[in-house]
Amino acid sequence: MATTLRIKQPENFSFDACLQFLDRGFDECLYHVNGKDVKRLIRLQSGLAFITVSSKEHMLIVEIEKENISQEDKSEVYAYTLDWFDLNRDLNPFYQLLKQHNATQSFPQDYFGLRLMGIVDLYEALCWCVIGQQINLTFAHKIKTRLVHKYGDKLSRDGIEYYCFPEPQTLQNIQRQELVDMQFSKQKINYIINISRAFCQGELHKPELLKLTKEQQMTKLTAIKGIGPWTANYVLMKSLRDMTCIAYGDTGLSSSLHTHFKTDKKPDKKIIDAVFKPFASWESYLNFYLWRSLTD
């Protein structure tokens, strides 16, 4: 059974720019970009759904394949797509700001219509951060793929296997040795189990976190071992959609700031804050665009 949603694209939106970001050279196991569309398996309240997102005449076309598609399913997929592509945001003020500064004036043209692509699943976002801590991204993708292939829900379609990120219930009681065999460090294993338990025990719950202030969210997240300032800022930006986050301590961000703003190779928080100050309320987007510039 299949159905199609049509979502009007906002101004300053480029599906191609978003797709290019999704397909920027890493082996990504949670979605497949194939020319002009992106396909993935997502988890709805009522079960798994396979979606294909493409673009046609200023509309996003979302095909849903699932058994017994209900109105609730459609609403969920609609909300998911809005969140994933950050469609409910007017980028005009951000682009105006970028144009006012020499270091960033070319961004609105270079990356026109690129949205801050989200990680809708907070649990996935946190685990992904732990995986990516302090190791290179190529290797990070490699071990994430091993984890997802072993514990994630799967669906085969046209000869390709699509996966959902595993659920906390699955990973909270995992045999540590199995992750060691996948080349996770003991630290990362502990962190992932900590985070999984926090979700299973209800300590972390995205809808509840969304009701809190940014400071409260940071406190709640960093109280869990394995979630430091970098990870907290990353998930606030990518999953909770706070637009004022800066990934302090991020090597890629440091490198990009060095390139565009001529800062030290490892700028401290004070220097970073000074650079970001003129972009107040758009810090997350500037951070994201600076990351994007690394893969040019």
Next chain:
DNA sequence: GGCCAGGACTCAA
């Protein structure tokens, strides 16, 4: 072969 990678923790002073 050595340095670094989308960090975070512990522990000493």
Next chain:
DNA sequence: TTGAGTCATGGC
């Protein structure tokens, strides 16, 4: 509260 040590292994 600051700094050094530790984790761990692939990528280049």
